[in-house]
Amino acid sequence: MKYIFLNEVDSTNTYLKREYKNFDNLTFVSASFQTNGHGRYQRTWNASEGESILLSYLLKESKYIENFSYISMFTAAHVVQYLENKGIKDVTIKWPNDVYVGGKKICGILLEGEIPNYIVVGIGLNINQSNFDNVDLRHPATSLKILNNGENYSQEDETKSLISLISSFWDNFSDDWRLFDNFIKNHNYLKNKHVKVTNQALLFEGIVADIDSECNLLINNGQEIVKICAGEIEIL
Ligand code: BT5
Numbered sequence: 001m002k003y004i005f006l007n008e009v010d011s012t013n014t015y016l017k018r019e020y021k022n023f024d025n026l027t028f029v030s031a032s033f034q035t036n037g038h039g040r041y042q043r044t045w046n047a048s049e050g051e052s053i054l055l056s057y058l059l060k061e062s063k064y065i066e067n068f069s070y071i072s073m074f075t076a077a078h079v080v081q082y083l084e085n086k087g088i089k090d091v092t093i094k095w096p097n098d099v100y101v102g103g104k105k106i107c108g109i110l111l112e113g114e115i116p117n118y119i120v121v122g123i124g125l126n127i128n129q130s131n132f133d134n135v136d137l138r139h140p141a142t143s144l145k146i147l148n149n150g151e152n153y154s155q156e157d158e159t160k161s162l163i164s165l166i167s168s169f170w171d172n173f174s175d176d177w178r179l180f181d182n183f184i185k186n187h188n189y190l191k192n193k194h195v196k197v198t199n200q201a202l203l204f205e206g207i208v209a210d211i212d213s214e215c216n217l218l219i220n221n222g223q224e225i226v227k228i229c230a231g232e233i234e235i236l
Contacts, residue, residue, distance in 0.1 A: 011122075090103075
């Protein structure tokens with residue numbers, strides 16, 4: 001495992017995408033500030049300097065790069081563990097790429113890359129932000145500071161603690177990854193919620209039934225259970 005810290009970068013994801021040929025599997029990059037932090041579909045990821053975990057890691061070994069959904073869900077599951085280890089309650093995974101606390105977004109995950117060559121996994125996690133007034137939010141947001149009565153956190157310490165959880169998971173990765181099945185299912189924010197799926201050509205409504213062992217979202221549309229492997233979910 002290699003860890004690179006940058007004071008400022010356009011985006012830790014973009015940095016690893018540019019440099020992936022020069023780095024090994026499980027290289028982690030974090031930054032104090034991003035000038036072009038982004039989410040999916042070119043959306044902006046907002047984070048003031050020093051107030052967030054802004055972290056990306058590189059996966060290059062083909063045995064890992066099977067499925068975007070697994071990697072996104074495993075990463076989210078580690079963010080959940082990291083938050084629960086800090087005593088935070090009501091932490092859930094909003095399929096496919098967010099972590100929520102008490103129904104508010106605390107973390108977003110972004111996977112980019114070129115299969116089968118590499119995947120970059122980016123994590124933005126709010127630690128010290130206490131005001132989101134100037135942020136164009138699609139969903140309410142929260143941070144560790146808000147949840148912990150105004151306590152400030154060290155960006156460096158928190159980033160290292162999350163890296164240590166994630167890297168030990170991938171170091172010990174084996175076919176037993178299915179042990180995570182229940183953990184992910186039990187933290188499914190969308191379970192039993194009425195949702196709309198907007199997947200480019202696909203557009204329908206239904207009630208979320210579960211997440212299956214391949215990390216697909218299962219939705220009951222009233223006639224059958226439909227399996228969704230990627231896309232945008234809106235709660236109705
Ligand atoms: C995501 O996208 O949630 C993935 C965000 C990934 C950010 C990390 S930071 C390190 C790495 N480098 C990058 O450039 N990116 C990754 P999406 O599901 O598209 O959600 C984006 C939406 O989240 C925005 O349109 C806003 O509504 C909202 N948002 C922006 N900043 C936020 C924040 N700090 N906290 C909560 N929500 C935020």
